[in-house]
Amino acid sequence: MKKHIGLVVKDEAHAIRQADRFEGWLVEKGLTVTRRQSTDPAKKKSQATTVHLPTELFCVFVLGGDGTFLSAVRWIGDCQVPIIGVKFGEVGFLAETTEDRLLEVAETILNNQFTTRPQMRLQVQAYRNGEEITRGSAFNDVVINKGALARLARIRTHIDGQFLTDYRADGLIIATPTGSTAYSLAAGGPIIHPSVPGILITPICPFTLTNRPLMVPDAVTIKIQLAESTSDMMLTCDGQVGLKIDQGDTIVISKSATPVQMITLPDQNYFDVLKAKLRWSGSRV
Incomplete structure (x- = not known):
């Protein structure tokens, strides 16, 4: 059975271009892709935001910042689908990886070499x-x-x-x-x-x-x-x-009775990510 992948993309030119390449890469591997465009909550909803969640999803990739990730979480609702954020925004506290590692990380996930951490809602x-x-x-x-x-x-x-x-x-x-x-x-x-x-x-x-x-x-x-x-x-x-x-x-x-199933990668450490994103420095003599 072919894996079905969800793809939520920030409404921004660079993220859209990268998503086009990534979607093509997934399709070449024989995967089915359902794509949803994330929009600014202050703007009117476009037709792209009405994409229905497929009943069977292997995982969801989110290409964007934290706002895009939160939009994706709302999209999957109570479904316990593993989800991973790929940083395209400025801060990206919710992202597990960055765009330069997208294909490498995707290969790891498609090979089932990941775990999930339930995080409360x-x-x-x-x-x-x-x-x-x-x-x-x-x-x-x-x-x-x-x-x-x-x-x-x-x-x-x-x-x-x-x-x-x-x-x-x-x-x-x-x-x-x-x-x-x-x-x-x-x-x-x-x-x-x-x-x-x-x-x-x-x-x-x-x-x-x-x-x-x-x-x-x-x-x-x-x-x-x-x-x-x-x-x-x-x-x-x-x-x-x-x-x-x-x-x-x-x-x-x-x-909530239904947490969010965050994908975690073997080489990631929460405190390393926290220090990098908050720009904490080491000790000084």
Whole structure:
């Protein structure tokens, strides 16, 4: 039976050219390829974004940056398809390899010389007047934040039904360990190893300096509400999908039952990758 490969490509000229070559290389090997173009979430969806996920995929290659990878994760949904990022963007924390090694790495994967590491996602549910208005998932983070003209939000937070605090802040980030190197890091949160079982709560520009980032067990359920009416507040998942929220809406966040199956290569070490991407230097005399 021929292997069926998924290919998600950044909407950028260089990535598209490389994807054309890579797709041709895969087809020459007798493989079937389903290709999807990733687009900026702020732009209108093109017809390319409506490509349906095939029922049987061997793996998915993502050619692009972290935004493209997050788009690919949304595409595969709950399907436990192994996925690998190939860095074409600026940072690429989610990429396992770089474009100059694409064919070499692809050969290794096609020969089944790889393992997968399950990395957690978050399940997100929003309720209005007691009725569910949306349900989704996030691989990096769930963010509640205000628009440019909105005042400080008062975000009431409960952990497993126990009141935690009212965050007075520009917003709140609920992140997975994978997402700890994304928006949460920029907001002053710590870096968490992807295999650490926890959920990170990071306030954005808190009014009270004692409101610090907090790590909670991944088994908890987090409930968030706006404690007062605040205009121009948004809930976003992975920066891809947004929902306007207001007082009375309830956001419930918990660990998803379906993780993302990240392909890992034998020669890769998390800390080496982390040091390279954060440009940490060695000791100096």
